[in-house]
Amino acid sequence: MSEQIPFVEYLHLAPTPHLVAHQCTSCGARFFDRRNACASCFGTSFADADIATEGFVRSFTIVSFAAPGIPVPFVSAIIECDGTSVRGNLTNVTADPEHVSLGMKVRLTTYVVGSDEAGTEAVNFAFEPVS
Amino acid sequence: MSSGDVWILGINMTKFGKHTDKDTVDLAAQAAMAALADGGVTMADMGVLAAGCLMGGGGIAQMIQKQIGQTGIPAYNVSNACATGATALRVVYMSIKSGECDFGLAVGVEKLSGVGLLSGGNRKDDGKTWNRFGRYGAVASTDGRIGTDTMPGVFAQVGMEYAHKYGGADFKLFAQISEKNHAHSTLNPLAAYQKRFTLDEIMNDMMIAYPNTRAMCSANCDGGAAAVLVSDAKLKTLSLEQQRRAVKISASVLTSDPYEEACQVLPDVNTLTRRAAAQAYAKAGIGPEDLDLVELHDCFATAELVHYDNLGLCKPGEAADFFKSGATWRDGSTPVNVSGGLESKGHPIAATGIANVWEVCHHLRGEAGDRQIQGAKVGLAHVIGLGSACGIHILEKSGL
Numbered sequence: 368m369s370e371q372i373p374f375v376e377y378l379h380l381a382p383t384p385h386l387v388a389h390q391c392t393s394c395g396a397r398f399f400d401r402r403n404a405c406a407s408c409f410g411t412s413f414a415d416a417d418i419a420t421e422g423f424v425r426s427f428t429i430v431s432f433a434a435p436g437i438p439v440p441f442v443s444a445i446i447e448c449d450g451t452s453v454r455g456n457l458t459n460v461t462a463d464p465e466h467v468s469l470g471m472k473v474r475l476t477t478y479v480v481g482s483d484e485a486g487t488e489a490v491n492f493a494f495e496p497v498s
Numbered sequence: 499m500s501s502g503d504v505w506i507l508g509i510n511m512t513k514f515g516k517h518t519d520k521d522t523v524d525l526a527a528q529a530a531m532a533a534l535a536d537g538g539v540t541m542a543d544m545g546v547l548a549a550g551c552l553m554g555g556g557g558i559a560q561m562i563q564k565q566i567g568q569t570g571i572p573a574y575n576v577s578n579a580c581a582t583g584a585t586a587l588r589v590v591y592m593s594i595k596s597g598e599c600d601f602g603l604a605v606g607v608e609k610l611s612g613v614g615l616l617s618g619g620n621r622k623d624d625g626k627t628w629n630r631f632g633r634y635g636a637v638a639s640t641d642g643r644i645g646t647d648t649m650p651g652v653f654a655q656v657g658m659e660y661a662h663k664y665g666g667a668d669f670k671l672f673a674q675i676s677e678k679n680h681a682h683s684t685l686n687p688l689a690a691y692q693k694r695f696t697l698d699e700i701m702n703d704m705m706i707a708y709p710n711t712r713a714m715c716s717a718n719c720d721g722g723a724a725a726v727l728v729s730d731a732k733l734k735t736l737s738l739e740q741q742r743r744a745v746k747i748s749a750s751v752l753t754s755d756p757y758e759e760a761c762q763v764l765p766d767v768n769t770l771t772r773r774a775a776a777q778a779y780a781k782a783g784i785g786p787e788d789l790d791l792v793e794l795h796d797c798f799a800t801a802e803l804v805h806y807d808n809l810g811l812c813k814p815g816e817a818a819d820f821f822k823s824g825a826t827w828r829d830g831s832t833p834v835n836v837s838g839g840l841e842s843k844g845h846p847i848a849a850t851g852i853a854n855v856w857e858v859c860h861h862l863r864g865e866a867g868d869r870q871i872q873g874a875k876v877g878l879a880h881v882i883g884l885g886s887a888c889g890i891h892i893l894e895k896s897g898l
């Protein structure tokens with residue numbers, strides 16, 4: 368089996384795929400990107416925090432017009448995962464307003480984006496409806 | 499008039515649309531010279547210049563000076579996303595407020611015709627081997643793979659979040675907001691588009707990012723706008739006619755994002771607008787119920803709805819009902835975007851934050867012709883640039 372790496376550093380593939388945030392040890396604010404200090408309290412100490420893999424759709428759009436190379440239409444959504452807001456695409460759902468709804472329950476899933484010349488697969492996350 | 503007030507003495511916007519024979523400096527110079535003429539002053543009077551052209555690189559202020567008058571005054575080049583024009587205006591306002599000068603000129607200009615939809619930038623080509631870059635350590639562009647960076651998509655989510663929180667808003671309602679603004683634009687000869695669309699035409703137009711169709715997106719176009727500001731003390735020495743046409747800046751506010759939990763994944767355009775509005779109303783001693791007209795940042799139809807609430811035009815959570823009551827049509831209780839808004843008047847980014855002030859001034863001066871809001875005495879102009887920056891100006895008619 369070819370080697371797999373996560374598409375972004377805040378996606379952890381093991382033991383099961385989940386997102387990990389940098390959590391401010393002073394105020395608890397969570398960030399997916401690298402921060403020099405906490406935007407909320409200016410603290411400089413962070414610890415890893417696992418993000419819940421299930422949540423609900425707080426907002427979404429169905430993008431039909433995007434930069435070259437991006438397959439359309441796709442669903443971009445804001446998912447609330449046990450109090451933490453996550454941005455991601457919805458997958459395994461038809462990209463139309465009849466099939467996507469505000470408040471729908473979703474869970475994290477992964478898929479292979481592609482392979483590089485060394486055969487390494489980049490694995491990204493998305494959210495799928497909980498049936 | 500009271501000591502310390504700052505006034506708009508002269509103001510102008512060019513026709514918005516396609517200007518194939520003019521570059522950004524031409525459009526900026528045209529607006530600036532017209533604003534000076536409107537105020538009855540010249541570059542010799544100006545003590546400060548602030549100018550912005552978001553997509554044009556640096557140095558627009560000095561380029562303008564070379565076309566209309568190099569007098570050696572401080573020149574500020576301003577860049578603050580879609581709030582660039584409002585920021586330029588506020589730089590001049592602050593210079594006068596500080597006592598450094600009595601007159602100043604603010605200019606915003608942009609050429610966007612044919613640029614296509616505003617997006618979060620082009621996707622980076624994927625490399626031969628995965629290499630991590632950026633603060634998320636991504637191996638390729640996240641746009642389209644982890645949500646969307648496109649502006650129509652981001653603002654669609656802003657509107658849908660409101661719909662989820664409070665209910666009452668759907669595709670049709672957002673389209674009806676666009677229907678209103680396009681209808682308003684038919685009375686504005688300077689608008690890029692002056693075409694009225696039926697609700698069906700809007701809903702069946704090309705879908706860009708649900709629920710925003712093409713007609714519900716701001717129109718990319720070329721345009722410039724400029725304003726001459728004057729101190730209260732100096733205004734008193736000018737002619738009665740100049741004093742009568744001067745418009746008081748009762749509040750000039752600029753805010754940025756305070757930290758909110760979700761702002762790292764979806765720009766929060768609400769909190770900073772609410773804060774700016776609260777500050778502006780307090781400074782002006784004016785409430786939302788006193789406003790005779792509002793020009794707000796309808797970069798997308800979905801954005802206009804949330805700003806009814808953010809600006810306190812309606813009760814919290816009741817923006818959909820407020821719109822359905824007809825309040826924001828030009829014959830309603832709080833006319834919003836009687837210029838046609840960004841969806842039809844157009845959105846030459848850096849010009850927008852001065853052009854919306856021009857629209858309000860036009861009504862307060864009683865010079866708005868066919869689209870005049872009768873008896874208008876107080877108005878509000880709002881812009882928001884993602885990132886974010888929110889500019890609000892409350893304007894009042896001269897008492898003379």
Ligand SMILES: [Zn+2]
Nearest residue numbers: 391394405408
């Ligand atoms: Zn903190």
